[in-house]
Amino acid sequence: MNKKVIIYVMGWILNIEAIFMLLPCIAALIYKETSGYWFLVVMAACGAIGLIFTHRKPENMVFYAKEGFVSVALSWIVLSFFGALPFYLSGEIPEFEDAMFEVISGFTTTGASVLPDVESLSKCMIMWRSFTHWIGGMGVLVFILSILPLAGGYNMYIMKAESPGPSVGKLVPKVRATAKILYKIYLFMTALEVILLMLGGMPFFDSLAISFGTAGTGGFGIKNNSMAFYESYYLQGIVTVFMVLFGINFNVYHLFLTRHPKEALHSEEARAYLGIIAASVLLITINIRGGFGSLFSAFHHAAFQVASIITTTGYSTVDFDLWPEFSKGILVALMFVGACAGSTGGGFKVSRIVILLKALKKELGTLIHPRSVKILKLEGKPIEHHVLRSINTFLGAYIAIFTASVLLVSLDNFDFTTNFTAVAATFNNIGPGLAGAGPSQNFSHFSPFSKYVMMFDMLAGRLEVFPMLLIFAPSTWKDS
Template sequence: MMSWLRYEFRKLNWHVILNVIGHVLLALAGLLIAPLICGLIYHEDISSFVIVIILSLILGLPFSRVKVNHASYFARDGLMAVGLCWIVLSIIGALPFYLSGTIPHYIDALFEAVSGFTTTGSSILTEVESLPKCMLFWRSFTHWIGGMGILVFVLAILPKSNDRSMHILRAESLGPVIGKLVPRLRQSAMILYLMYMGLTIIEVILLLLGHMPLFDALCNTFGSAGTGGFSVTNQGIGEYHNAYYEWIIGIFMALFGVNFNFYFFLVIHDFKNAFKLEEVKTYFYVILTSTILITINILSMYKYDVVRSIRLAFFQVSSIITTTGFSSCNFDLWPTLSKMILLLLMVLGACAGSTGGGVKVSRMMIVVRRIKADIQRSVHPQKVKVITFDGKAVPEKVVDQIMSYFGCYILIMSICFFFVSIDGFDMETTISACVSCLGNIGPGFKVVGPFGNFHAFSDLSKLVLSLAMLIGRLEIFPILIFIAPLIGHGHKKKKRSKEEIYLYDENNI
C-alpha cells in the first residue's frame, strides 16, 4: 500500500504545485497589507500582520521560483494544487487571529479563518464588537478573497498563465462546468475579477449613500460580495434597524449569487444569450417563490405588516440561498414551514459560476432531468432521451460526474453527522451545523442559529466542520484527491489506455 501511495504521489507534477503555492503565498502577503493599513489608521497593534507577511514571503519566494514543466501538467495536478493552496491559505491566514491573542486557541483561529476563506460565515466568537478594527477587517476581507477564489486572483495577475492553468480555474470555480469567457485564460480571470470588483464598489457606494460608516460599509460589502456573512455587529445587519441597508445588501447578495457569465453577456451587450440562461431564471424564480411563501407564513408574527414581512423574508431567502448567512432577524423563531424552506435553500445554494455555495441550482436541475429521463426510459425502454441544458445536450460524462458529486455529498454529510453528534447537541443543532458548514452557509438553527455560534463545539467537531467547509467550497474533489491513492488499485506501473487518460485528465485542455 505504501509503495502504491508513493507511486501515485510521484506521478504528480510537484514543480507546478509548489510554484502555484508560492504565488498564492505571495498574493496573501500582498493582501495582508490591507488589514495592516486598517490597523495603522485606528492606531492598533499590527505586529501579527507584519509577522505573517514576512512568513508568507519567506515561504512564498522560494516556492514561486521553482522551475515549472507545463508539458506534464494534468487535471490531477490542478486539483492537488488547489486543495493544498486552500489548506495552506487557511493555516497561514489563521495566524493573525492567533498571534494577536484575538483568538487565543489555534483550533478556534483555524476554524474562523477556514470559515472566512470558504465564505461560510460560521463563527466561534461570542462577541465581535470588542475586537480590534484591523481583525474585524481581516475577518471580513477573507470572505472577499475567498469569494471569487484566491487562485483566480493569482491567474489574473500571473503573466505566464496558459491554457493548462484551466485545470486550476476548473478545480477552484464553483459549479459543474467551467469554461473560459474569452480565448485567453488570463483575460478570463481578469474579466471575472473586474466584474467582481465593480459590483463590490457599487455596493459600497450605495451603502455610503445611506450614511453607513465607511468601515462598516466595506466589511458588510466584503461579506455580501463573497457571500460569507461575517458581520461587525453582534446582531448582524438587524443591529442597524435600517430598511434601506437590508434592501441594498439583500439585493446584492442575490446578485452575487448569479452566474457571472450572465454579467459577461450583459457587458458585451449579448442580451439574447444572457436571458437564455436557464439556471439564472430558475434561481430568481426560486427566490421569488420562497419569499412569497415565507411572507405569507410569517405575516401574523409581524402584526400583518406586509412591507416588513416581505423585506425580512426576501433578506433571509437571499442570504440563505446565496449561502451568505447574514441575518436581519432571528429566523430561528419563525414557523416550521419557513425554517424548512430555508433549510432546503441551504442545500440548493446559488448558481454555478457565482460566489455562492450549496450544491448549485444547475446541478439540481440536471439531476431532476436525469430522474425524469430514467422514469421515461423505464416506461419506454426504446426511447432515447437526451438531457439538455441551455439548449445544449449535456454530455453523459458530466451527468455521471454530477450524480457522483451527490453521492459523495451525502456520504460526507453522513460522516459529519456521526462525528459532530459525539458532542451531544440536539438533532436540529447537529444536522443544521453540518449542512451549514458543508454548504458554506454559516448560521443554522438552535445553538448555531443566526445569533448563536460554534464556540461550544469540541476541537474534534471544529476540525471536522473546518474540513467540511473546505470540501464544500472546493466542491469535494480537490480535497478528496488526497485520499484517492488510498482507494486506488492495480499494479504499480500499469499503463493507462487513451480513454482512461481522457476521463482522468479531462482531455488535457
C-alpha cells in the same frame, strides 16, 4: 505528479496572501492598533517562504488534472494556516483551532463563527476577517491566474477545481483573460455596493466590510446582531439585492457586457434560481405575516433571509430560528439548493438540481416509452454523459460526507437539529444553522474534534468535494 510546479504555486499563494494583508495593516495604522504588528510578522513569514518557493521557475510548467486539483486543495489549506496566525498570535482568538475555524470559515465564505462577541475584536482583525470572504469568494487561484500565466490551456484545471458548479467553461479563448474578466466584474459590483451603502449613511469601514461579505457570499457580521444592527430598510434592502446578484452565474453578466442580452435573459439556471427565490419569499411571507407589524415588513425580512440562505451568505436581520416550522423548513431546504454555478455562492448548485430533475423526468418517460430517445439539454445545449456522471458521483460523495459528518459531530451529544444544521451550514458554506447553531448562537461550544470535522466540511464544500478527497488518495501522489 509535477511536484515542483505545485510548490511554485504554493509560493505564489503566500506572496499574494502577504500582499492582501496590507489592508488590515492600513486599518491598524488608521485606528492606531498595536495588534496590526502581527500582520507585519506574518507578512514577512509569507513573503520569505513565498520567495524561496518562487525564486526559480520550474522548467516544466504543464498542469494536468492531478496537479490542478492538488494545488487548489493544498493552497487553501496553506492560505488558511497563515491567515489564522494573526488572530492566534495577537491573542484575540486564543485557541488555535478556533483561529483556524474562523479563518477557514472566512476564506470558504461560510460565515460560521466561534466568536461570542465580534465587536470585541480590533478594527484590523475585523477588516481581515471580512476581507477573507472577498478573497475566497472568487478564489485566490483565479486571481493568480489573472496575473500569472501557466502552461498553455492546462491551467483550466485550476479553474475547474476552484470554481463552483458542475462545469466551468471559458468566457474567452484564454483562461488568463477569463480570470481577468471575472475579477473586473467582481471588483465593479463590490465597489458599487460600497457606494450605495455609504449613500444610505453607513460608515465607510462598515460599508467595505459588509460589501466584502456580500460579494464573497460569506456573511461575517461585524456587529453581534449581524445586519439587524442596521435598522434601515434601505441598507438591508441593498444587501438583499446584492446577495441575489452575487449568486448569479457571472457568465450572465459577461453576456450582458458583450451585448448578448437575449442569451443572458434566457439563462435556464438563472431563471430557476430567481424562481426558487420568488416562490420561497412568497411562502415565507405568508407564513410569518402574523409576527410582523405589516405585510411589507414580513416581506422585507423574508426576502433578506431567503437571499442570505440560498446564496450561502449567512447575514441575518432577525432570529429566524424563532420563525414557524414551515418557514424554517424552507430555509433548511435552501441551504442545500445553493446559488448558481460560476457564482461566489456555495451549496449543491441550482444547475445540478435542474439537471437531476431533467434526468429524473427522462427516466420516468423511458419507463412508459422504452424505445423513446430523449436528449437532456441545459441552456439549449446537450448535456454530455460525463457531466451527468460527474453530478451523480458528486451527489454520492456529498451524501456520504454529510452523513459521516453528522455522525461525528453527534459525539458532542447536542440535539439533532443542532448537529444536522451545523453540518449543513458548514458543508454548504451557509454560516448559521438552527437551534444551537442558529443565528443568535455561535460554534464555540462545539468540541475541537467537531470543529476540525466542520473545517474539513467547509473546505470540501467550497472546493466541490473532489480536490479535498484527492489529497487523501495514495494514487494521487504517485509520479506516474
